[in-house]
Amino acid sequence: MDLDLTAEDRAFQDEVRAFLETSLTPELRKAGRRTTSVFTDRDYSLAWQKILHARGWAAPAWPVQYGGPGWSEMQRYIFAAECARAGAPSLSPMGLKMVGPVIMGYGTDEQKAFFLPRILAGEDYWCQGYSEPGSGSDLASLQLSAIRDGDDYVLSGSKIWTTHAHWANRMFCLVRTRKEGKPQAGITFLLLDMTLPGISVRPIITLAGDHEVNQVFFDNVRVPVSGRVGEENSGWTVAKYLLEFERGGGSAAGLRVSLERLRGLARSEGGDDGGKLIEDVAYRGKLAAAGVAVDAIEMTEHRVLAALASGNAPGPASSMLKTQGTELMQRLDELALEGLGAYAAVDQIEARAPGANIDIIGPEHGLVTAARYLNNRAASIYGGSNEIQRDIMAKLVLGL
Numbered sequence: 001m002d003l004d005l006t007a008e009d010r011a012f013q014d015e016v017r018a019f020l021e022t023s024l025t026p027e028l029r030k031a032g033r034r035t036t037s038v039f040t041d042r043d044y045s046l047a048w049q050k051i052l053h054a055r056g057w058a059a060p061a062w063p064v065q066y067g068g069p070g071w072s073e074m075q076r077y078i079f080a081a082e083c084a085r086a087g088a089p090s091l092s093p094m095g096l097k098m099v100g101p102v103i104m105g106y107g108t109d110e111q112k113a114f115f116l117p118r119i120l121a122g123e124d125y126w127c128q129g130y131s132e133p134g135s136g137s138d139l140a141s142l143q144l145s146a147i148r149d150g151d152d153y154v155l156s157g158s159k160i161w162t163t164h165a166h167w168a169n170r171m172f173c174l175v176r177t178r179k180e181g182k183p184q185a186g187i188t189f190l191l192l193d194m195t196l197p198g199i200s201v202r203p204i205i206t207l208a209g210d211h212e213v214n215q216v217f218f219d220n221v222r223v224p225v226s227g228r229v230g231e232e233n234s235g236w237t238v239a240k241y242l243l244e245f246e247r248g249g250g251s252a253a254g255l256r257v258s259l260e261r262l263r264g265l266a267r268s269e270g271g272d273d274g275g276k277l278i279e280d281v282a283y284r285g286k287l288a289a290a291g292v293a294v295d296a297i298e299m300t301e302h303r304v305l306a307a308l309a310s311g312n313a314p315g316p317a318s319s320m321l322k323t324q325g326t327e328l329m330q331r332l333d334e335l336a337l338e339g340l341g342a343y344a345a346v347d348q349i350e351a352r353a354p355g356a357n358i359d360i361i362g363p364e365h366g367l368v369t370a371a372r373y374l375n376n377r378a379a380s381i382y383g384g385s386n387e388i389q390r391d392i393m394a395k396l397v398l399g400l
């Protein structure tokens with residue numbers, strides 16, 4: 001694995017920088033800067049996705065036959081790093097990084113022809129219906145019932161913690177199609193339309209006061225069997241394949257940007273003893289330790305990307321990246337709070353809405369610090385909690 005940029009890589013980097021410079025409007029940059037959790041609000045992320053799509057860059061990891069740009073592993077890395085550096089809005093991973101690869105791997109030709117172009121163009125906005133009240137870490141115990149009736153499944157039950165369900169027009173979900181036998185062997189993977197009669201979405205407001213997650217109720221919802229991915233009762237295999245993509249990679253570039261931002265702040269903001277924060281030995285030490293951790297994650301990410309480029313699934317390394325990436329993200333949030341001091345206590349929920357035009361109390365960078373800290377506490381829970389990731393690594397890597 002050669003990490004030095006070749007002349008072609010440098011030319012590519014320049015091309016990406018020039019594109020970002022001209023395509024990212026001030027409004028999109030502001031939305032990117034003000035994102036307080038994993039991905040930016042739908043209107044901004046879709047607007048940005050459409051711009052990327054027009055350039056053929058919406059899905060860097062997709063094969064060319066489905067509309068990917070045919071980039072090398074290094075080009076994809078450069079692109080992700082440049083987007084993070086430029087403060088581009090983050091795209092929802094639900095379509096492009098999660099259900100898209102699943103449809104490529106397990107979907108029928110009809111499903112591929114219908115869904116993949118729509119995902120690429122941002123014509124659909126997806127949500128993920130895996131977790132249920134009582135079934136999170138122990139996902140195989142899920143109970144949302146799907147009873148076959150002619151050409152439909154009839155769904156009853158509910159999903160919870162469904163991110164952006166209030167904006168999504170489509171959901172990929174796991175349903176129970178058989179109650180007998182091993183729980184894993186009675187699960188089916190379904191694609192459904194969120195406007196079907198009998199679906200209702202109830203908001204759950206996060207600690208930071210944001211509306212991101214929901215509970216979704218299904219009251220005898222008829223879902224066409226044509227929405228099934230894979231065979232009936234084989235959804236567990238499909239679900240596990242998807243989770244590897246959900247957990248995998250893409251975090252080092254964003255972490256490095258956060259770290260650089262913190263270093264900049266520490267050079268400009270005052271510390272406790274009258275000097276600059278960067279002169280505080282303890283704070284500087286924490287920044288240095290975080291820097292080493294970012295380097296380590298970046299190297300691991302390169303290894304995983306190299307494996308993906310040779311056609312392998314990410315495997316247990318995605319658990320390692322998920323654990324390390326989210327814990328470091330939380331550490332950086334803590335350092336940002338520490339640097340911001342008393343301003344972190346000011347709640348400015350209206351001012352931090354992407355389109356808001358309201359005066360800010362304190363420095364602009366501090367506007368989202370506390371909300372980000374609170375929202376990112378969830379990062380070590382969603383996508384499979386970090387304790388579960390450690391279980392997976394213990395089993396698959398250490399053979400325990």
Ligand SMILES: Cc1cc2nc3c(=O)[nH]c(=O)nc-3n(C[C@H](O)[C@H](O)[C@H](O)COP(=O)(O)OP(=O)(O)OC[C@H]3O[C@@H](n4cnc5c(N)ncnc54)[C@H](O)[C@@H]3O)c2cc1C
Nearest residue numbers: 128129130131136137161162163378381382383384385387
């Ligand atoms: C902000 C946010 C967004 C989310 N978005 C989505 C979404 O879009 N779609 C979706 O389907 N789900 C989503 N989730 C749900 C998420 O995947 C679950 O919260 C997660 O899997 C944990 O499940 P749980 O909440 O039921 O906790 P539990 O499974 O009840 O776990 C509680 C605690 O016990 C620990 N624990 C449980 N089992 C073990 C074990 N075997 N070994 C060691 N420790 C264990 C866990 O680590 C955790 O700390 C989201 C969650 C959050 C917080």
